[in-house]
Amino acid sequence: ETGVTQTPRHLVMGMTNKKSLKCEQHLGHNAMYWYKQSAKKPLELMFVYSLEERVENNSVPSRFSPECPNSSHLFLHLHTLQPEDSALYLCASSQVAGQGTDTQYFGPGTRLTVL
Amino acid sequence: GQNIDQPTEMTATEGAIVQINCTYQTSGFNGLFWYQQHAGEAPTFLSYNVLDGLEEKGRFSSFLSRSKGYSYLLLKELQMKDSASYLCAVMDSNYQLIWGAGTKLIIKP
Numbered sequence: 285e286t287g288v289t290q291t292p293r294h295l296v297m298g299m300t301n302k303k304s305l306k307c308e309q310h311l312g313h314n315a316m317y318w319y320k321q322s323a324k325k326p327l328e329l330m331f332v333y334s335l336e337e338r339v340e341n342n343s344v345p346s347r348f349s350p351e352c353p354n355s356s357h358l359f360l361h362l363h364t365l366q367p368e369d370s371a372l373y374l375c376a377s378s379q380v381a382g383q384g385t386d387t388q389y390f391g392p393g394t395r396l397t398v399l
Numbered sequence: 400g401q402n403i404d405q406p407t408e409m410t411a412t413e414g415a416i417v418q419i420n421c422t423y424q425t426s427g428f429n430g431l432f433w434y435q436q437h438a439g440e441a442p443t444f445l446s447y448n449v450l451d452g453l454e455e456k457g458r459f460s461s462f463l464s465r466s467k468g469y470s471y472l473l474l475k476e477l478q479m480k481d482s483a484s485y486l487c488a489v490m491d492s493n494y495q496l497i498w499g500a501g502t503k504l505i506i507k508p
Binding site: 288324325326327329340374381382383384385386387388389390391392393395 | 403407429430432434439440441442443444447449486488490494495496497498499500501
């Protein structure tokens with residue numbers, strides 16, 4: 285495996301379900317990110333982890349809970365979601381957060397539908 | 400507030416040239432990125448500009464004017480596979496990426 289992988293690629297869940305999204309990066313990077321992408325809207329940064337520590341939480345509702353057990357893996361735990369949370373959830377990684385030349389590399393995303 | 404503007408959609412012909420513009424107003428500037436995103440796929444990095452001027456990379460070039468808060472992505476010799484969304488993003492003074500909504504480019508034969 286190379287680059288950034290995400291599973292599952294598609295997820296349909298009810299509002300009372302609990303599910304988790306998984307991201308893995310094989311690039312040796314130290315920073316990982318969760319983004320939400322809705323149709324015709326800019327990417328919204330949700331969480332940033334640098335060296336497994338959360339460094340950014342952009343006022344994301346508590347029904348989204350991130351976890352970064354090591355620098356290669358990132359999870360997004362979901363519970364009691366709302367239909368407006370339906371979107372493409374993208375994971376990205378970069379060498380180190382907080383530098384101008386730091387390029388982020390993205391996974392293919394999880395298409396989430398909340399019924 | 401911080402803002403990135405780019406056209407929602409553009410159409411061009413195979414073999415032609417197209418220029419996708421991006422204007423920005425951000426708190427600070429630490430570089431501007433262009434990404435390409437095919438439908439249902441990951442955004443992929445195209446270019447990074449931090450100094451004024453033109454950066455050329457094969458058929459793609461990116462231009463930056465910091466004084467005007469303006470960038471463009473120039474695509475030459477368009478191919479059908481260039482049909483995608485093109486995302487402009489600026490890194491602000493907090494080293495956070497501020498994203499535009501993307502420009503959907505449609506290539507016609």
